[in-house]
Amino acid sequence: MTLAQLAEAMGRSLGWMSQVERDVSRISAEDLAKLAQILDVAPSLLIQPKAETPREEGRIVRADRRRSLGHRHDGLIEALISPDLTDSFEIVHSTFLPGKALPEPVHRETQEVGFMLSGRLDLSFGDQKFTVGPGDSFRIRNEPYLWANPYRETAVALWVISPPIY
Numbered sequence: 001m002t003l004a005q006l007a008e009a010m011g012r013s014l015g016w017m018s019q020v021e022r023d024v025s026r027i028s029a030e031d032l033a034k035l036a037q038i039l040d041v042a043p044s045l046l047i048q049p050k051a052e053t054p055r056e057e058g059r060i061v062r063a064d065r066r067r068s069l070g071h072r073h074d075g076l077i078e079a080l081i082s083p084d085l086t087d088s089f090e091i092v093h094s095t096f097l098p099g100k101a102l103p104e105p106v107h108r109e110t111q112e113v114g115f116m117l118s119g120r121l122d123l124s125f126g127d128q129k130f131t132v133g134p135g136d137s138f139r140i141r142n143e144p145y146l147w148a149n150p151y152r153e154t155a156v157a158l159w160v161i162s163p164p165i166y
Contacts, residue, residue: 001039003017003018003021006035006038009038010031010034010035010038012031032046057083058083058084058086059083060083061080061081061082061083066079066080066081066093067079067080068080069092069166073102074100075096075097075099075100075101075149076094076095076096076097076100077094077095077097078092078093078094078095079092079093080092080093080166081093081158082164085164085166087164088162088163088164089160089161089162089163089164090160090161090162090164090165090166091158091159091160091161092158092159092161092166093156093157093158094114094156094157094158094159095154095155095156096119096121096147096149096154096155096156096157097149097154098149098151098152098153098154099149099150100148100149101122101146101147101148101149101150102146102147102148104146105124105144105145105146106144106145106146107142107143107144107145108142108161108165109142110140110142110161110162110163110165111139111140111141111142111161111162112139112140112141112159112160112161112162113137113138113139113140113159113160114132114137114138114139114140114157114158114159114160115136115137115157115158115159116132116133116134116135116136116137116155116156116157117134117156117157117158118134118153118154118155118156119133119134119149119151119153119154119155119156120132120133120149120151120153120155121133121147121148121149121155121157122147122148122149122150123138123145123146123147124145124146124147124148125140125143125144125145126143126144
């Protein structure tokens, strides 16, 4: 695919695409998601993390080198903990801001396990509602769910997701 074809598919100008390619302009989360969809890749594959040392590459992810996954939902900030997406699972660090919630249920064909590091989070699976806090864990198996953080403190969780979705 040429840059001109990609610009057309994105509904953007060739000049804008060239600026993004040369790192002169920043791409929005929405445009990044659209680009990933056009290229049929996970959005996180288009985000270039800081270079690892050759000895650590593919094995170690330093805290300041985590791959940000952008803002897919208002009030949710995610970063990839896994060194890459070559395994049958991924680990994601999720931060849920106070007073935020999913407006609609999410349904992914995945198996997920979350572990709460801090804060509290309300989870809903159909008509079942739960509140989880530090040290608690939960499982989601190919089912719709909602999360909400109606509390005053930020909630932080680690999520193991299989297969990888980012």
